[in-house]
Amino acid sequence: MIINTELEQKGNQFPNEIKSVRQEVDTLYFTTQNNVILELTVLRDSVIRFRYGTRGILEDDFSYAIDPENHVGYNHLELSENKNFYIVTTAKLIIKIEKISLQSKILDREGNLINEDEIGFHYEESFTLGGNIVKMSKRSHPGEAFYGMGDKPVHLNLRGKRVTNWATDSYAFGKDTDPIYKSVPFYIGLKEKHAYGIFFDNTFKSSFDFCHERLDVTSFWAPGGEMNYYFLYGPGMSEVVQNYTHLTGKPELPPLWTLGFQQCKWSYYPESTVKGIAQKFRDLKIPCDGIYLDIDYMDGFRCFTWNKEYFPDPKRMVKELLDDGFKTIVIIDPGIKIDPEYWVYNEALENDYFCKRADGPDMVGKVWPGECAFPDYTNPEVREWWADLFKELVHDIGVRGVWNDMNEPAVMEVPGKTFPDDVRHDYDGHPCSHRKAHNIYGTQMARATYEGVKRYVYPKRPLVITRSAYSGAQRYTSSWTGDNVATWEHLWIANNQVQRMCLSGMSFTGTDIGGFAEQPTGELFVRWIQLGVFHPFCRVHSSGHHGDQEPWSFDDEVTNITRKFIEMRYTLLPYLYTAFYEYATEGIPMLKPLVYYDQDDVHTHYRTDEFIFGNHILVCPILEPNSKGRRMYLARGRWYDYWNNEVVEGGRELWVDADFDTIPIFVKEGAIIPRYPVQQYVGEKKIEELKLDVYYAEDTIESRVYEDARDGYDYKKGRYSLRNFKLTGKAKDLSIQQFKTGTFETEYEAIKLNLIGLPFRIKKITVDNVAYDLNNLDKEDKILKLPKDFSVVHMIG
Structure with missing residues (x-):
């Protein structure tokens, strides 16, 4: 479907003049002469x-994406009008609604235009599908950049692209393949x-x-449902992402x-193979x-179930x-x-929990076991039943995590690789067809799995992994x-x-390290x-059809470098865990x-390789074979080269050497990075000190x-x-203050400071206003050992 370029295009309908406005607390209703309603909620x-x-x-208001715990509340809301506009003002924004067309303009409180409708809301009645095709078009500005949209395998900046959200089993997808597994209809615009x-x-x-079809227009549309969107203002990208994450959970x-590091393959069996890999x-x-x-x-x-031949006990x-x-x-498919x-x-079958075709029979499709039926995870009763199925796996056998795959849902040997459109879903009491439920099917499966794993792994915390997801899935998985x-x-x-x-x-996402296919x-x-060791979720996974993909499957050099980087990740676990806490x-x-x-910094708008x-x-x-290094862009500020502690000025492109056993890593000046000792697994060693x-x-x-008890x-x-x-x-003075909250007592008693880049020789140290014996300072390394709950340490040159 092409968005209309001509207003007169047959079939498109547009709101006309506003005839009434009413306000209910935080919500305003604008109704036009031709009976279009805009419900605007602050x-x-x-x-x-x-x-x-x-x-x-307006349809029943229901969403799987919006977090029920999402706290709302504003400081200011005022409605006024002038000759041409109704004007809604909050503490951060001014929203102007045009009286003759319902088109909106959004400005910040200083009057800078942030976003405006081009045609704005328009729609086409679809008698073949039932309901409306709903459309929105926004004016785009030169230099405006676009980011987000989930797992799209395209350039980070989406300007000039057109993408579709329809969860698809896309084995061996490539660059620019669209759509693939996830549907996250959220983007960030960056304008001036x-x-x-x-x-x-x-x-x-x-x-x-x-801006793919027209250089100055960004649009979005769907062949059903409502035109229902949230506008989230920054002005910082960080505030936009935080607002969105609060909203969806x-x-x-x-x-x-x-x-920690995780190892996977299709498939490790029998038991002797699994034990051999572990050993x-x-x-x-x-x-x-x-x-x-x-x-x-x-x-x-x-x-x-378990294959008792492969896994007798x-x-x-x-x-x-x-x-x-x-x-x-373990893996569990739908x-x-x-x-x-x-x-x-x-x-x-007895409880009628399977998805049905429109005419009544259960939806049947082929997957790994042959012909299958599929639970309707949009039915709360089915989710409750599904959660309970995990009792044996998790509570009795002791499995600690569950991996949901094929939940787009994927069906083999049919043209669209999924359910037909006429399949029916409960949708939490808002019955609908698969056209509406398809994109959230995988998320609702992951949700039901999460409820089960959480229930039966208690008092530990659950791990659920999913392939398909819609906005809000991060609450569960x-x-x-x-x-x-396996390509560059x-x-x-x-x-x-x-x-x-x-x-x-x-x-909490990662990739199949090394590549799944080939x-x-x-x-x-x-x-x-x-x-991969710098991705939140760190797992090697391969189809195993072309050879093995364990760290030792290549040669000793590869094994040693792999070990070195996995060890680095383990030493950085407190840093990573703190990032997860935030x-x-x-x-x-x-x-x-x-x-x-x-x-x-405009230089960052098109960078894809570097990240923080x-x-x-x-x-x-x-990212290229036979590399001895690469050109890269170092963000503004001063940075320490992680490998040699040299200070480098950012805000520029530079060449960095990076032989086979190293990659460019820089640490921001002023940073304090916590480190644990190398462990073979989390909890193997008592942490004697925090470095x-x-x-x-x-x-x-x-x-x-x-830090906390690491589980529970x-x-x-x-x-x-x-x-x-x-x-x-x-210039001649460094102090570090510590403010601690929380009642957890860490197992270590001491904190070791490893001082890097000090421009002066230390002549005096005080810890909580008491002089520190300089003989306790390791002169070579500048390592300082302190009680863990010190309040302030002061070093003077």
């Missing part, structure tokens, strides 16, 4: 919802240093055109082990926390793996094998980017996709590990593209370290430790 001073109805009707976001909360097959903290990790001293069982662990691919195996530090994660001897199938390929192009895609997912509220060279595998509490993404980090890991570390992966790498700056910089829910009762550090550097 959720926060910078978050405005626009919802349009035709024929004077002002960032805003638009979230089009419509689960139908939506499309977005970013934040995750709970995962157990710390899920941030090899320990023998070679390559840290690893998770091991995955793909579909072959089941009896004939029947979910919630799964409970014993899972426990033995756990004793060695390995948590077991397709339930049609088999009258199979208890899961019979229960669902982590994700990975699906079936990629896919390494570029992987880097891009994870940055984009982080901008789209879904930070076989990587040792060099590609190393370069992918070097990127994501879970404040909606701050764990990775930040350079444009997020410094949107005022957490708040203080800049990473630039090597802090302190990067000197002539400035005042804040850093944080969040005590942190929700205040049993956590949050250390806020404030570094203040002067």
